[in-house]
Amino acid sequence: MSNASGQLQLLLLHPADNVLVSVQSLRAGTEVDAEGVRYQIVEPIAVGHKIARLDMPAGEKIRRYGAPIGSLSRSVKAGEWVHMHNLQSDYLASHTRQSGSGNSSNRSPNGE
Amino acid sequence: MSESQPALHGFMRSDGRKGIRNVVVVAYLVECAHHVSRRISSHFDDLDVHLIGFPGCYPNEYAGAMMRAVCTHPNVGAVLLVSLGCESMDRDALRAAVAASGRPVELLVIQERGGTRASIANGIALVDGMRRQLAAQQPVPMALSELVVGTICGGSDGTSGITANPAVGRCFDKLVERDVACVFEETGELIGCENIMAERAVNPELGGLIQACVAKAERYYRTMGFGSFAPGNADGGLTTLEEKSMGAYSKSGSSPISGLIKPGDVPPSGGLYLLDVVPDGEPRFGFPNIADNAEIVEMIACGCHLTLFTTGRGSVVGSAISPVLKICANPETYQRLADDMDINAGRILTGEASLDEVGDDIYRAVLAVAGGERSVSEALGHQEFILTYKSFEPIGPGCLPVRHVS
Numbered sequence: 001m002s003n004a005s006g007q008l009q010l011l012l013l014h015p016a017d018n019v020l021v022s023v024q025s026l027r028a029g030t031e032v033d034a035e036g037v038r039y040q041i042v043e044p045i046a047v048g049h050k051i052a053r054l055d056m057p058a059g060e061k062i063r064r065y066g067a068p069i070g071s072l073s074r075s076v077k078a079g080e081w082v083h084m085h086n087l088q089s090d091y092l093a094s095h096t097r098q099s100g101s102g103n104s105s106n107r108s109p110n111g112e
Numbered sequence: 113m114s115e116s117q118p119a120l121h122g123f124m125r126s127d128g129r130k131g132i133r134n135v136v137v138v139a140y141l142v143e144c145a146h147h148v149s150r151r152i153s154s155h156f157d158d159l160d161v162h163l164i165g166f167p168g169c170y171p172n173e174y175a176g177a178m179m180r181a182v183c184t185h186p187n188v189g190a191v192l193l194v195s196l197g198c199e200s201m202d203r204d205a206l207r208a209a210v211a212a213s214g215r216p217v218e219l220l221v222i223q224e225r226g227g228t229r230a231s232i233a234n235g236i237a238l239v240d241g242m243r244r245q246l247a248a249q250q251p252v253p254m255a256l257s258e259l260v261v262g263t264i265c266g267g268s269d270g271t272s273g274i275t276a277n278p279a280v281g282r283c284f285d286k287l288v289e290r291d292v293a294c295v296f297e298e299t300g301e302l303i304g305c306e307n308i309m310a311e312r313a314v315n316p317e318l319g320g321l322i323q324a325c326v327a328k329a330e331r332y333y334r335t336m337g338f339g340s341f342a343p344g345n346a347d348g349g350l351t352t353l354e355e356k357s358m359g360a361y362s363k364s365g366s367s368p369i370s371g372l373i374k375p376g377d378v379p380p381s382g383g384l385y386l387l388d389v390v391p392d393g394e395p396r397f398g399f400p401n402i403a404d405n406a407e408i409v410e411m412i413a414c415g416c417h418l419t420l421f422t423t424g425r426g427s428v429v430g431s432a433i434s435p436v437l438k439i440c441a442n443p444e445t446y447q448r449l450a451d452d453m454d455i456n457a458g459r460i461l462t463g464e465a466s467l468d469e470v471g472d473d474i475y476r477a478v479l480a481v482a483g484g485e486r487s488v489s490e491a492l493g494h495q496e497f498i499l500t501y502k503s504f505e506p507i508g509p510g511c512l513p514v515r516h517v518s
Contacts, residue, residue, distance in 0.1 A: 008463060011274065021270055021349070023461045025444070047444050047461075048270020048349035048424060065362075066271070067304070069355035082351070089352035091303050091330060092339035 010034035010051065017019035019050040019082050021064070039079035049083060052076040062087055120482050122254035123189060126214040129378075130254045131186035132417045132482045133160065135433060136242050138192045138235070139183060140165030141206075144492075148220075148228055149194040152235035161239060162432040164195035164497040171200040174375070174502040180209045181376045181413035183217075185434050189249065190216040190242035192235060197223030211321040216242050243416040250407070257291035257382055259482055262411035262419045262434075263363045264297060266404035269348020269424030269442055273359020275470070276441035276457035278423035282471025283420070283478065284384065288367040291382030295373070295411055296364045299329040299388050300340040300400055303338060304354030309386065312369045317510040321372050322386060329390040329400075336399055344425045363422065371512040374504050375410035380512060387414060397501035404448035405429055405496040408436065418481055420474065428452045430494025438475055454488045 009032050010020040020034050026045040029088060031038055042050070045051060050064070059074045070089045076082060084094065122130025138161065146165060153163040164182060166175045181333040183191045183206065191210045195203045203219060210217040218238045225231045238463025263280050265272055284294045302309065306326035310319035331340050339353035350356045370383030379385045389410055390400045401407045408419050408431045418434050421427065424441040426449045440446040450456070455473055459465035465473075481487050 005366060008461070010234075013274065021274065023271075046349060047442055048272075050270065050351070064355060065358045067308075067354075067358050068351035069304075069358060083349070084346055084351055087351045089339070089354060092333055092341075092353050094339065094341045094346060094352055 010039070013051070013064060016066045017063045018056060018060070019062055019064055019100065020053050020054045022047055022049050037078070041079060043081050045081055049081060052078050052080045052082050054078045120254040120256060120259070121251035121484070122186070122258065123249060124252050125184075125186050127184075129186040129415065130252070130258055131188070132254075132259075132484070133187040133433075133435070134184050134189035134246050134249060135160045135162050135187055136190045136192070136239055136246065137162050137164055137183060137188050137433070138194065138239065139179065141179075141193060141195045141201040141203055142169050143167035144169075144196040144199065145194040145222055146490060148222055148235065151232045152176050152192070152194070152239060154337070155232075155236050156239065156243075158243075159486065159493065160313050161243070162378055162495050164432050164496075164499075166201060166499045167293060168501060169199045171502075172501045172503075175499055176206070176505055177376050178409065178413050178499055179206055182409065182433060183210050184213045184215070185412055185433055186414065187417060188215065189246040191218075192238050192242065193217065193219045194231070194235065195219065195221045197221045216245050239331050246430075256297075256479075258380060259287075259417050260293045260295065260415045261287055261478060262295040262297070262387075262408070262414070262416035263422070264404060264407050264411065264419060265344075265360050265363060265422040266354055266429070267302075267348075267423040267425035267427040268346055268350060269345065270350055271439040272422055272424040272456065273362055274441070275460040275467075276424070276439040277359055278343040278362040279422050279457045279467055279470040279474060280363045280422055280439060283474040284363070284365035285367055286471065286475050287314060287478070288365070288382065293368075293379035293382050293385065293415075295379065295385045295387050295414055297389055297407055297411065298340065298360065298401075299326050299386070300333050300473055301360045302326055302357050303330050303333075303339070304357040306497045308361070311368060314370055315513050318369065318372060318513055321508070321510050322369065325372060325386075325390075327387045328392070332390050332395055332400060335395045363420075372507065373414060373511065374507050375502075376413045377507060387411060390442070391502045392399035392505040393503060400502070402500060403498060405431060406498045406500060408434075409497060409499055416426060418487070419479065420478070422457070426452070428489065428494070429496045430487070430489030430492065432495040432497040433488040435481050436494070437474070437487045438489055439474060452488060452492070500504060
């Protein structure tokens with residue numbers, strides 16, 4: 001879970017979690033080891049964002065801190081970015097600006 | 113100072129509470145009196161002269177109660193009320209309430225004082241006199257347990273729930289152990305955490321009330337069409353309301369929850385309290401709190417002497433009346449906004465500090481600011497204040513159970 005300099009890159013917050021949280025910005029095309037697994041990072045991941053810990057089908061409940069934080073709206077592969085485009089609330093829909101200042105693709109696909 | 117007996121000093125008020133500041137408040141009672149009030153307060157360019165107010169012309173019981181609560185907050189030493197003259201805020205009752213608390217209070221009615229220029233000049237002279245009166249007031253010894261501390265998060269991101277929020281939780285645990293009253297809030301940002309919170313309540317009745325209170329928040333936000341989730345939260349890696357909730361929840365630490373209060377209710381003793389900020393009844397006046405500062409104002413109305421504000425994206429706000437301490441969750445944000453932050457909790461992610469160490473840093477910062485040191489936002493002159501229309505029913509008898517003394 002750390003890079004060559006030994007710094008932590010991905011954090012598992014709870015053993016039951018199926019996502020990992022990035023502790024530092026990760027570039028596309030890099031490989032990151034976490035919890036004994038090597039992940040291919042295919043898109044830039046900013047600090048605080050999540051990647052899938054394993055391959056999961058649509059409808060899967062995502063767990064962080066060991067607690068459910070929503071359900072997948074589409075299937076994801078291990079190492080893939082998990083955010084507005086593939087995860088939705090089981091309570092109230094989230095909303096974003098049309099053009100966010102962080103990651104460019106943070107818009108929810110259904111326009112919310 | 114020894115950690116067990118911090119040597120705090122406070123300004124004694126007639127209700128027995130003590131203030132860690134002795135500010136003069138200039139309060140406009142309608143937006144039409146805002147400009148005159150701002151000119152009066154900005155004339156002094158003083159960290160201890162604060163501008164607050166309520167913009168509305170229509171009557172609102174909540175707004176009146178909030179104005180009474182903040183004008184008689186222990187950090188407030190004297191009050192100048194500025195009225196246009198025709199608004200509906202009950203200025204005489206407000207003035208009487210402040211006077212009954214033993215504080216110097218003056219009322220300036222612009223329509224009766226000859227308009228803008230004359231009112232500004234008159235107001236400056238009145239505030240000048242109040243500052244002279246307050247300068248003569250001597251602080252008295254104050255115990256740590258006389259302090260009330262609030263916490264809020266703003267501009268949260270994916271790091272908030274890993275670093276700054278749980279670190280504040282550690283600090284809260286330490287404060288509650290020392291019999292300090294600690295307040296956490298935003299039931300709309302705790303949607304998804306209701307059952308865990310209920311288990312922490314000091315008795316099952318309070319647990320049930322907490323669950324009902326979060327259900328009310330969910331209903332309210334559903335009607336409004338949005339959860340308490342801003343675009344910046346998504347930019348920072350948070351995807352859903354319940355994910356944000358789980359992160360926010362960790363600010364509360366691990367102490368038992370002693371009570372459920374509403375804006376203006378002062379915790380009766382030390383312990384951990386949940387502040388319900390979502391209005392009762394059908395949604396009427398819009399979003400429960402239109403921005404972070406509205407929540408800070410409600411915590412101040414509950415007697416909070418200072419507020420611990422965690423941020424991942426990088427909020428810069430402070431507050432009138434009670435100092436805000438800024439705890440930055442994200443190490444990259446800290447690099448950009450270090451001049452606005454009191455504590456760098458991002459050190460937890462870079463491996464430079466543990467959660468406990470940052471929790472201790474926050475605890476020491478609380479003691480320092482309570483002891484008179486300026487927080488960063490306070491020293492920068494941040495004095496944000498927002499008060500809008502709301503409606504609340506009084507809390508029920510189960511909300512403040514008598515604590516079991518072991």
